[in-house]
Amino acid sequence: MGSSPAPRSSTAQGADSAVSVQQTVGSDPYFPANGDARYRVHRYELALDYRPGPNRLAGTARINAIAGRSPLAEFQLNLGDFKIGRVRVDGKAAHYTHRGGRLRIRPPKPLRTGAAFTVEVVWAGNPKPVASPWGGLGWEELEDGALVASQPIGAPSWYPCNDRPADKASYQISITTPSAYSVVAGGRLLTRTAKASTTTWVYEQSAPTSSYLIGLSIGKYQTVLLGDPGLGGVPQHGHIPAELLPEFSRDFARQPAMMELFQELFGPYPFGEYAVVVTEEELDVPVEAQGLSLFGANHVDGARSSERLVAHELAHQWFGNSVSIADWRHIWLNEGFAKYAEWLWSERSGGRSAQQLAAIAHRLLSGRPQDLRLADPGRKLMFDDRLYQRGGLAVHAVRCALGDEAFFRMLRGWAGLHRGGSVSTGTFTAYASRFASESLDELFAAWLYEGALPSLPAPAPSPAPSPSGGGPRVPARPSYPPSTTA
Numbered sequence: 198m199g200s201s202p203a204p205r206s207s208t209a210q211g212a213d214s215a216v217s218v219q220q221t222v223g224s225d226p227y228f229p230a231n232g233d234a235r236y237r238v239h240r241y242e243l244a245l246d247y248r249p250g251p252n253r254l255a256g257t258a259r260i261n262a263i264a265g266r267s268p269l270a271e272f273q274l275n276l277g278d279f280k281i282g283r284v285r286v287d288g289k290a291a292h293y294t295h296r297g298g299r300l301r302i303r304p305p306k307p308l309r310t311g312a313a314f315t316v317e318v319v320w321a322g323n324p325k326p327v328a329s330p331w332g333g334l335g336w337e338e339l340e341d342g343a344l345v346a347s348q349p350i351g352a353p354s355w356y357p358c359n360d361r362p363a364d365k366a367s368y369q370i371s372i373t374t375p376s377a378y379s380v381v382a383g384g385r386l387l388t389r390t391a392k393a394s395t396t397t398w399v400y401e402q403s404a405p406t407s408s409y410l411i412g413l414s415i416g417k418y419q420t421v422l423l424g425d426p427g428l429g430g431v432p433q434h435g436h437i438p439a440e441l442l443p444e445f446s447r448d449f450a451r452q453p454a455m456m457e458l459f460q461e462l463f464g465p466y467p468f469g470e471y472a473v474v475v476t477e478e479e480l481d482v483p484v485e486a487q488g489l490s491l492f493g494a495n496h497v498d499g500a501r502s503s504e505r506l507v508a509h510e511l512a513h514q515w516f517g518n519s520v521s522i523a524d525w526r527h528i529w530l531n532e533g534f535a536k537y538a539e540w541l542w543s544e545r546s547g548g549r550s551a552q553q554l555a556a557i558a559h560r561l562l563s564g565r566p567q568d569l570r571l572a573d574p575g576r577k578l579m580f581d582d583r584l585y586q587r588g589g590l591a592v593h594a595v596r597c598a599l600g601d602e603a604f605f606r607m608l609r610g611w612a613g614l615h616r617g618g619s620v621s622t623g624t625f626t627a628y629a630s631r632f633a634s635e636s637l638d639e640l641f642a643a644w645l646y647e648g649a650l651p652s653l654p655a656p657a658p659s660p661a662p663s664p665s666g667g668g669p670r671v672p673a674r675p676s677y678p679p680s681t682t683a
Contacts, residue, residue: 225361227525227576230299231350232361233273236308238262239366243356246373247415252338254279255321258357262314269308274300274318275353275360277327277335282319291316298327298353318357327354331580339478342378342416346484346491347409349525349579358408363523363619365405373397374415381414381436381474383488402487404468405617407521412486414474421445424453431456431466437475437497444499445475448507451546455508458545459515459538464609467519467616471511482506485513505539512538520615527622528579529571529645533588540589555593558586559653572622572645590654591644597654598640599632607632 225232242259260274275298284293286304294301300318308314324343326333327350335351337344345355352358369387372380376396384402402411418436426432433453437445452473460466468488480493483506490510496503516538517531540551549557562583569583571591578584596604607629614628626641643651 225524227579228350228361230297231275231353232359232364234361235265235267235269236262236272236359237265237364237366238359240368241356241358241366242369244371245356247343249338249342249375249378249415252323252343253321254324254336254355256319256356258316258318258320260316260318260357262316262359264308264310264312264314266310268310269304271301271303274302274316274357276300276318276320276357277324277354279320279322279324282321283317284319285317287314288317300357320357324355327351330577339416339476341477342414344415344474344476344491345411345413346480346486347411348484349409349528352408352411355413356411360408362407362409362521362525365407365521365617365619367404368402368406368411369399370402370411370413371397371399372413372415377417378415379418379420379436381418381472381489383410383412383468383472383486385469404487404519406487406518410485410487410518410521412484412489412491414476414491416474416476418474423449432470434470434472435475436472438477438494441475441477441494441497444497447499448497448501448503449473451501451504452507452511454546455511455542458542459512462541462605462608463512463515463538463612465613467515467612471514473507473510483510485510485517487518488514505543508539508542509535515612519617520612521619523619523621525576525579526573527620529574529584529588529591530620530622530625532585533571533592536585536589537592540593551593551596555590556653558590559650562586562590562650567648567650570646570648587644587650594640594644594651594654595629595637598635598637599629603632 224234238260240261243256245254245256247254276295277298281293281295281300284291284302286302289305291305292303302316324336326337327335329350335345335347335354337346345351347354350360352360368384370382372382373395374380376391376394380398382400384400387399387401390397414436417438419439419442421435421442423433423435433456435445435449456466456471470488472489473492474489475492475494475497477494479495480491483490483492483496496506512535513531516534522528522530537551540554543554544550565583569578569581569587571584571587574581574584599607611625611628622645626637626645630637
């Protein structure tokens, strides 16, 4: 896990960027046991049955995949400690071993180069989080329901997957639970079918999605519509415990305005809908998923104390979810851009300017160890608060260097060009350099590849421009009537 060398030049980075992405989508240097680069998945179809009382999950996965550049005599999926019922490849029983979170599969005969194939896995058991340096990840049993928050390696806690961020696929998820519970997943709710004492919910996520970004919540929620999306707008729903609705109504009142602003600055929202879930229990931090964000009861207080986090999680839909990272070395591309979105929201909604917030972050970092390199922080530091703060400062430094007009053109172009794809730090530096009148090599070397904290970026930029000629409407309270969901 050594640090990345300083870049040679923007031209060299540009020539290397495509190769860099190809190299980094192999075995992840931070999590070499996760994922298999010898094939790629293009669709998961999951049929699940969950009983909250005994915390019992049974599932069938149908996985459509394509072999890579070499024939596949065997391949691997990641899956937690479940009992395996059967494994088939193209409808035929396959030999498999399952230990240490790896499901190794040997098809009856090798799969030829570039061949499309289908894997079927049946499993059952008691889902539990994946152990990690940051605590348990993935499926979490709540007092009355369940929650999935998988970043970075928690997805195998509940379904078999090729668990690497660059392997993005579409999903259909069918979940049967007791009818007293609601099921919320990222994507469009296709059907909800009640039978006797159970209800089956079917969600479709058609956009390419990383395995860790499949979010799920099972609980007893009231569902509300946030604002009026209007014709062609983005439907936004909240799913919250009924007793938290008054506080939620104030804390998330300005999310529709955030959506409006971020679409102006980053380009069209990349998915069909957006939902937020608030659980009855506390969470250390909110967690983003594709088309969905998960908050704890501690993030709802009626005083908008966590509004920056509401902006942060929404911004991840562009940066991290739609534009994903090739491997976990590049996590600053997710968190730095989401952090800067917090500052942009503050700047445009009557709060501190991005320059003021950058100065606060810079003072904070100046008193902390100078051993973090953004472009390759190492697994130990990938969720360090310094990565978030320095990532935001690096984006601000690019804004100061380019000027607002070029910076926001670059930002929209970046999100649009790589929509649904995977990128690396080299991809970004090469792209941003195209908008500069002078070389950005020294800037990127200092902010991304060296440990010492550079000087605070200057001069201060002007407020973010609005193509519509003014800032978005920022209402004090929402104008929706709550609607109850069973």
